[in-house]
Amino acid sequence: xxxxxxxxxxxxxxxxxxxxxxxxxxxxxxxxxxxxxxxxxxxxxxxxxxxxxxxxxxxxxxxxxxxxxxxxxxxxxxxxxxxxxxxxxxxxxxxxxxxxxxxxxxxxxxxxxxxxxxxxxxxxxxxxxxxxxxxxxxxxxxxxxxxxxxxxxxxxxxxxxxxxxxxxxxxxxxxxxxxxxxxxxxxxxxxxxxxxxxxxxxxxxxxxxxxxxxxxxxxxxxxxxxxxxxxxxxxxxxxxxxxxxxxxxxxxxxxxxxxxxxxxxxxxxxxxxxxxxxxxxxxxxxxxxxx
DNA sequence: CGGAGCTCCTGGGGGC
DNA sequence: TGCCCCCAGGAGCTCC
Numbered sequence: 001x002x003x004x005x006x007x008x009x010x011x012x013x014x015x016x017x018x019x020x021x022x023x024x025x026x027x028x029x030x031x032x033x034x035x036x037x038x039x040x041x042x043x044x045x046x047x048x049x050x051x052x053x054x055x056x057x058x059x060x061x062x063x064x065x066x067x068x069x070x071x072x073x074x075x076x077x078x079x080x081x082x083x084x085x086x087x088x089x090x091x092x093x094x095x096x097x098x099x100x101x102x103x104x105x106x107x108x109x110x111x112x113x114x115x116x117x118x119x120x121x122x123x124x125x126x127x128x129x130x131x132x133x134x135x136x137x138x139x140x141x142x143x144x145x146x147x148x149x150x151x152x153x154x155x156x157x158x159x160x161x162x163x164x165x166x167x168x169x170x171x172x173x174x175x176x177x178x179x180x181x182x183x184x185x186x187x188x189x190x191x192x193x194x195x196x197x198x199x200x201x202x203x204x205x206x207x208x209x210x211x212x213x214x215x216x217x218x219x220x221x222x223x224x225x226x227x228x229x230x231x232x233x234x235x236x237x238x239x240x241x242x243x244x245x246x247x248x249x250x251x252x253x254x255x256x257x258x259x260x261x262x263x264x265x266x267x268x269x270x271x272x273x274x275x276x277x278x279x280x281x282x283x284x285x286x287x288x289x290x291x
Numbered sequence: 292c293g294g295a296g297c298t299c300c301t302g303g304g305g306g307c
Numbered sequence: 308t309g310c311c312c313c314c315a316g317g318a319g320c321t322c323c
């Protein structure tokens with residue numbers, strides 16, 4: 001699923017194609033994909049046509065394209081399955097094509113394709129820092145030059161919840177999803193159910209550093225795939241899951257200790273842990289269902 | 292306001 | 308072969 005490294009790959013790929021391009025026409029093929037644009041599909045199109053995209057920006061998993069008027073931006077979230085494709089006009093529509101943007105004189109198209117429609121596009125005002133309305137509540141991510149790891153660690157420890165929940169909370173630290181949360185926890189040898197308030201400061205800092213490291217490595221490798229839903233902006237499958245040590249590896253030996261990786265139900269989704277390396281806190285069964 | 296649970300959505304896969 | 312159910316999960320929303 002697209003987490004920070006995947007979204008960053010898309011941002012870099014799109015920068016070449018869309019920066020300084022003018023929007024000639026917008027066609028919304030599925031209203032759900034623009035549901036975050038409160039004024040509706042026609043208004044979205046009207047606000048975009050004639051505008052020029054500036055180089056795309058990103059915070060966490062949000063991507064946005066500042067418009068030439070510098071007062072607004074087109075915000076994009078890929079959700080579970082969103083993709084951008086840059087194509088020539090006339091290429092057959094993808095089965096899950098949701099929004100088509102014709103750029104320049106119509107010589108090429110930017111297509112938003114999204115099977116599960118968890119993602120979407122909207123046009124929003126930006127604040128003095130250029131951050132769109134719907135992104136303002138999102139915390140800075142570990143790649144942000146103003147990201148403060150110690151402050152983020154303190155914020156995690158001030159929460160009254162378990163560690164994985166805090167890592168997934170985009171208002172605490174952004175960009176981390178289920179996959180990189182599991183990877184970071186494994187690297188830091190911390191169990192997902194550890195109480196945030198009982199963590200030592202160094203442990204909170206270490207799991208954040210592990211998250212930053214694993215995401216940087218994934219970005220280097222071109223993002224993570226294993227779900228062919230994700231392709232880069234030109235439709236080429238270029239993402240690899242090779243750096244994942246625990247996620248999706250139920251029953252396989254832990255790369256550190258050789259004991260089998262376990263899959264545990266957590267927050268209505270899956271967590272992959274080595275219960276030998278990642279000691280469960282008291283009260284949590286080491287074999288099954290933590291919550 | 293913080294925390295937790297619910298819900299949106301679609302296609303693939305397993306079971307029968 | 309066909310059908311049903313479960314699963315994947317980001318994040319906004321609601322409720323307490």
